Amino acid sequence: MADFNTLATQFTQFYYETFDTDRSQLSTLYRDESMLSFEGAQLLGAKNIVEKLVSLPFQRVQHRISTLDAQPSGANGSVVVMVTGELLLDEEQIAQRYSQVFHLVNNAGNYFVLNDLFRLNYG
Amino acid sequence: MADFNTLATQFTQFYYETFDTDRSQLSTLYRDESMLSFEGAQLLGAKNIVEKLVSLPFQRVQHRISTLDAQPSGANGSVVVMVTGELLLDEEQIAQRYSQVFHLVNNAGNYFVLNDLFRLNYG
Numbered sequence: 001m002a003d004f005n006t007l008a009t010q011f012t013q014f015y016y017e018t019f020d021t022d023r024s025q026l027s028t029l030y031r032d033e034s035m036l037s038f039e040g041a042q043l044l045g046a047k048n049i050v051e052k053l054v055s056l057p058f059q060r061v062q063h064r065i066s067t068l069d070a071q072p073s074g075a076n077g078s079v080v081v082m083v084t085g086e087l088l089l090d091e092e093q094i095a096q097r098y099s100q101v102f103h104l105v106n107n108a109g110n111y112f113v114l115n116d117l118f119r120l121n122y123g
Numbered sequence: 124m125a126d127f128n129t130l131a132t133q134f135t136q137f138y139y140e141t142f143d144t145d146r147s148q149l150s151t152l153y154r155d156e157s158m159l160s161f162e163g164a165q166l167l168g169a170k171n172i173v174e175k176l177v178s179l180p181f182q183r184v185q186h187r188i189s190t191l192d193a194q195p196s197g198a199n200g201s202v203v204v205m206v207t208g209e210l211l212l213d214e215e216q217i218a219q220r221y222s223q224v225f226h227l228v229n230n231a232g233n234y235f236v237l238n239d240l241f242r243l244n245y246g
Contacts, residue, residue, distance in 0.1 A: 035194045115196055
């Protein structure tokens, strides 16, 4: 069960490093059929998804992964990933907890994010 | 976008009602290829999954859904669901927060849980 765990770990590290450095660059990970549910808002397509992410009202963000679980999601190498973690915005001292799901779909050896679901965890 | 949201809501309500009433009955929702990641433990197949759930060290549990997000996960009517919620165990007064993902796969009109990922959210 190494391959999908490795894929999930490497993807997630790359995703958050890109998000935290320059989130406008995330568009390469989505396609026209990709979906994002972000705190109840629903976006379809790479362009709309990245516009939403870029428009979020913070300048700096730092994601920290607490847990990562992955499973194969079908016959063609697709993988479902659930992350729980913390994020720190701008000058804030207290991290916010979140949960995020990525469904990574294998298209001829290239993976893209078909499903992305994000929620802050209010405690 | 009503159908997959309705499916996700109805499934999730049924799942937690069954879990909280008699979790041994959940076996009908899983199949041999179903996977459960539960707090890092990995189980494969309906029998192993339900044995794990039945063996959890509490008598009574009550799930409460805080947020539910759903998206179609492919061409054949499959749906990915992310739930955040709270659960109350036995005589405890303080609920524990959790995140859970269900990947519901459509097999000739009958849905089963292919992927189930569960984590408590420690604060």
